[in-house]
Amino acid sequence: MSTEASTTSAGTLARGLDILEWVAEVERGSMSDLCAALGLSRSAGYRIVGQLRERGYLAEAGENHLRLGPVAIRVGLQALEGLDLFKVTPDHLRALVEDTEETAFVAVPEGIEMAYVMQEVGPQVVKVSSKLGSRAPLHASGLGKAYLSALPAAEAEEIVAGLDLVGYTPTTLTTVPAVLAAVERAREHGYAIDDSEREPGVRCLAAPIRDASRRPVAAISVAGPRDRILAAETSIIEAVVATARAISSSLGCPPPRPSR
Known part of the structure; x- marks a missing residue:
C-alpha cells in the first residue's frame, strides 16, 4: 500500500471512530447533526456512515437518524x-x-x-483502618455521600429520605436537608467530606467510582487523623478525585460530559 493510500485509510478510520463515539454519546442522532458536530462534508459523512452500517456498527433509528448497531454493541459488551x-x-x-x-x-x-x-494501609504510625466487610452509613461517611452524589438527584433524595439519620458524633448530619446539601456540594465539587461524623478525630475525603453507564458502583476514600488530613487536604483531594476517575475510566466510564 502506498504512503498516500495508507494515510487516507488512517484518516478514514479516525473519522469512523469519531462517528461511533459521537453516536454513542448522543445515543440517537441525525446525519446533519453528526456532520456539523464532527466537521464532515455531507458526502464524506454519508460515505463513512454507509460503510459502518454495512458492517453492523451503526443502524437506523427512525427517519434519517442513527444509533449504534448490533456489532458495536457486541464488541462493547465483550x-x-x-x-x-x-x-x-x-x-x-x-x-x-x-x-x-x-x-x-x-x-x-x-x-x-x-x-x-478493599483497603490499603498507609505508612504512618498513627493510622485509620476498617475491617473488610464492615459497613459505613450513607449519611455519615465520605464514601456514602460520594456515592449518593453520583446518583441522579431525585434518586439520591429518595434514598436519603428513607435513611435512619443516626447521630454518631456532634458533627454527624442528622436531618434530610443537611445531608442533601452535603450531597449536592459533593456533586458540585466532585468529592465528599466526612469531618469526624462517625469517628471522632477522623477526616475522610472520598470520590465516586462510575461504570460504563456513568452509574456509581463504588467510592474511594483517603482517611486519617483530622489535623493531618487538613494539613494536606488540597493535594489529597486532587489525588482521590484523579484516582476515582482513572478507575472509572478503566471500567469503561466515558469522560465527563462538557458543561452547557
Whole structure:
C-alpha cells in the first residue's frame, strides 16, 4: 500500500471512530447533526456512515437518524466482560497510598450502607483502618455521600429520605436537608467530606467510582487523623478525585460530559 493510500485509510478510520463515539454519546442522532458536530462534508459523512452500517456498527433509528448497531454493541459488551472493579482497582489504590501516605479504602453500596471491600494501609504510625466487610452509613461517611452524589438527584433524595439519620458524633448530619446539601456540594465539587461524623478525630475525603453507564458502583476514600488530613487536604483531594476517575475510566466510564 502506498504512503498516500495508507494515510487516507488512517484518516478514514479516525473519522469512523469519531462517528461511533459521537453516536454513542448522543445515543440517537441525525446525519446533519453528526456532520456539523464532527466537521464532515455531507458526502464524506454519508460515505463513512454507509460503510459502518454495512458492517453492523451503526443502524437506523427512525427517519434519517442513527444509533449504534448490533456489532458495536457486541464488541462493547465483550470489552466490558474483561472489566471488573476488583481487577482494575488494586494498583490504583496502592498508588494513591504512595501519593498521600494515608490509608485508602474502596466501598460498594449494600442496601442503605457502604461495605468496605478493599483497603490499603498507609505508612504512618498513627493510622485509620476498617475491617473488610464492615459497613459505613450513607449519611455519615465520605464514601456514602460520594456515592449518593453520583446518583441522579431525585434518586439520591429518595434514598436519603428513607435513611435512619443516626447521630454518631456532634458533627454527624442528622436531618434530610443537611445531608442533601452535603450531597449536592459533593456533586458540585466532585468529592465528599466526612469531618469526624462517625469517628471522632477522623477526616475522610472520598470520590465516586462510575461504570460504563456513568452509574456509581463504588467510592474511594483517603482517611486519617483530622489535623493531618487538613494539613494536606488540597493535594489529597486532587489525588482521590484523579484516582476515582482513572478507575472509572478503566471500567469503561466515558469522560465527563462538557458543561452547557
